[in-house]
Amino acid sequence: MRRQFSGPADLRAMQELTQRIWTPESSVHIGDLSWQRYQSTGREAEWPTAIWAENDTTLAWGWVTLPGELMLQVDPARPDLATEVLTWFAEVATSPTLTVTIVDAEKHVSTALEADGYSREERAVFETYMSRDLDDLPEPVVPQGFHLRPCTADDLARRVEVHQAVWHPSRVTEESYANVMRAWPYRADLDWIVEAPDGDFAAQCLIWHDDHNGAGELEPVGTDPRYRGKGLGRAVCLAALHALRAAGAHQAVVYPVIGHPKSVGAVPLYASMGFRAHARSATWVKRRLTAP
Ligand SMILES: CC(C)(COP(=O)(O)OP(=O)(O)OC[C@H]1O[C@@H](n2cnc3c(N)ncnc32)[C@H](O)[C@@H]1OP(=O)(O)O)[C@@H](O)C(=O)NCCC(=O)NCCS
Known part of the structure; x- marks a missing residue:
C-alpha cells in the first residue's frame, strides 16, 4: 500500500488526505503542498516522497528533503502508519541527523516520534500559525x-x-x-x-x-x-x-x-x-x- 510519488496525480492524492483531516491546527494546508512543490523546478531528486493508501484513500504521506528533513501527515484514524513513515524516512535519509517538523496538535505523530527515539528541540526559527x-x-x-x-x-x-x-x-x-x-x-x-x-x-x-x-x-x-x-x-x-x-x-x-x-x-x-x-x-x- 506504499507507493513512491510519481507526478501531479500523487500530489492530489496527498492533498486529499490534507484536506480530509484539516483543522486550523494542521501542519499543512492544501495550498502549501502546491506552492512548495511547484514554486521551483528541478528538485524532484532531492525530494523522496511516498504515499500510503488503501482503496484510493490516502492514509499517510511523507515528503523528505535530502539529506534529512521530513514533512508528513498521517490520518489520526491510522496512527500505526506514523511509525511506517518514520521507518521509510530513516531508510531514504542520507544524513546522521533526522529532523521532522510537525505541530503540537498532531499527537498521534508526536507519540510515534517519541517512541522512535526522537526528541523535541527548541529552535530559534519556527513557524507561528495564525x-x-x-x-x-x-x-x-x-x-x-x-x-x-x-x-x-x-x-x-x-x-x-x-x-x-x-x-x-x-x-x-x-x-x-x-x-x-x-x-x-x-x-x-x-x-x-x-x-x-x-x-x-x-x-x-x-x-x-x-x-x-x-x-x-x-x-x-x-x-x-x-x-x-x-x-x-x-x-x-x-x-x-x-x-x-x-x-x-x-x-x-x-x-x-x-x-x-x-x-x-x-x-x-x-x-x-x-x-x-x-x-x-x-x-x-x-x-x-x-x-x-
Ligand atoms: C511583511 C511585508 C509583506 C510587509 O509589507 P509592507 O507593505 O511594508 O507592510 P505595510 O506597510 O502594509 O504594514 C502593515 C503593518 O505591519 C507593520 N509592519 C510592516 N513591516 C514591519 C516591520 N518590519 N516591523 C514592524 N512592523 C511592521 C506596519 O507597521 C503596519 O502596522 P499598522 O497597520 O499597525 O500600522 C514586507 O516586509 C515583506 O515583503 N517582507 C518579506 C516577505 C515576508 O516576510 N512575507 C510574509 C511571509 S508570511
Missing part, C-alpha cells in the same frame, strides 16, 4: 496612483519580478510560476497585486482556497523592498481576503516564520489585520551514529 475569520474585514486602501487588482496569466513576468524582489535570491522563475498557476487549487482571482504608478508590481498576496473546509491560506505574501512601509502589504492582503470571502470561505490562515531576518515584518503585518496566533511548529530530532 488565523482570522472573515466577518469583519476592513476595506483595503492604497496611496494615490497605486492600483489593486487580481493578476492574470498575461502578468506572469511582472508577477515573478515582484516575488524575486521580495525573496532575493529566489528560485521562482517564469517557468515555475506558470506551473504554480496550473496547479490545483490555484485561482487567479485570489492572486492579488498592487501595481505601482510606473507599472511595476509593488506587492502581492496569493491565497489558496480550500473550499471543502472554507479556509484560505495566504502563501506567499510580499512587498518589494522599494515600496515597504506604505500600507501596501496590508492593502493587498485585505483585497485578497475580500475575494476569498466572496469565494465562500469563512476563515483565513497564515504561517509566518519567527526568528528569520527576511520575515521580521510578517507577524506585525498579520497582527495589524486581526490575525491571532493559535499554534506553532515543533521540531523533532534524532541523531544516529552513522548515516546509512
Whole structure:
C-alpha cells in the first residue's frame, strides 16, 4: 500500500488526505503542498516522497528533503502508519541527523516520534500559525496612483519580478510560476497585486482556497523592498481576503516564520489585520551514529 510519488496525480492524492483531516491546527494546508512543490523546478531528486493508501484513500504521506528533513501527515484514524513513515524516512535519509517538523496538535505523530527515539528541540526559527475569520474585514486602501487588482496569466513576468524582489535570491522563475498557476487549487482571482504608478508590481498576496473546509491560506505574501512601509502589504492582503470571502470561505490562515531576518515584518503585518496566533511548529530530532 506504499507507493513512491510519481507526478501531479500523487500530489492530489496527498492533498486529499490534507484536506480530509484539516483543522486550523494542521501542519499543512492544501495550498502549501502546491506552492512548495511547484514554486521551483528541478528538485524532484532531492525530494523522496511516498504515499500510503488503501482503496484510493490516502492514509499517510511523507515528503523528505535530502539529506534529512521530513514533512508528513498521517490520518489520526491510522496512527500505526506514523511509525511506517518514520521507518521509510530513516531508510531514504542520507544524513546522521533526522529532523521532522510537525505541530503540537498532531499527537498521534508526536507519540510515534517519541517512541522512535526522537526528541523535541527548541529552535530559534519556527513557524507561528495564525488565523482570522472573515466577518469583519476592513476595506483595503492604497496611496494615490497605486492600483489593486487580481493578476492574470498575461502578468506572469511582472508577477515573478515582484516575488524575486521580495525573496532575493529566489528560485521562482517564469517557468515555475506558470506551473504554480496550473496547479490545483490555484485561482487567479485570489492572486492579488498592487501595481505601482510606473507599472511595476509593488506587492502581492496569493491565497489558496480550500473550499471543502472554507479556509484560505495566504502563501506567499510580499512587498518589494522599494515600496515597504506604505500600507501596501496590508492593502493587498485585505483585497485578497475580500475575494476569498466572496469565494465562500469563512476563515483565513497564515504561517509566518519567527526568528528569520527576511520575515521580521510578517507577524506585525498579520497582527495589524486581526490575525491571532493559535499554534506553532515543533521540531523533532534524532541523531544516529552513522548515516546509512
Ligand atoms: C511583511 C511585508 C509583506 C510587509 O509589507 P509592507 O507593505 O511594508 O507592510 P505595510 O506597510 O502594509 O504594514 C502593515 C503593518 O505591519 C507593520 N509592519 C510592516 N513591516 C514591519 C516591520 N518590519 N516591523 C514592524 N512592523 C511592521 C506596519 O507597521 C503596519 O502596522 P499598522 O497597520 O499597525 O500600522 C514586507 O516586509 C515583506 O515583503 N517582507 C518579506 C516577505 C515576508 O516576510 N512575507 C510574509 C511571509 S508570511
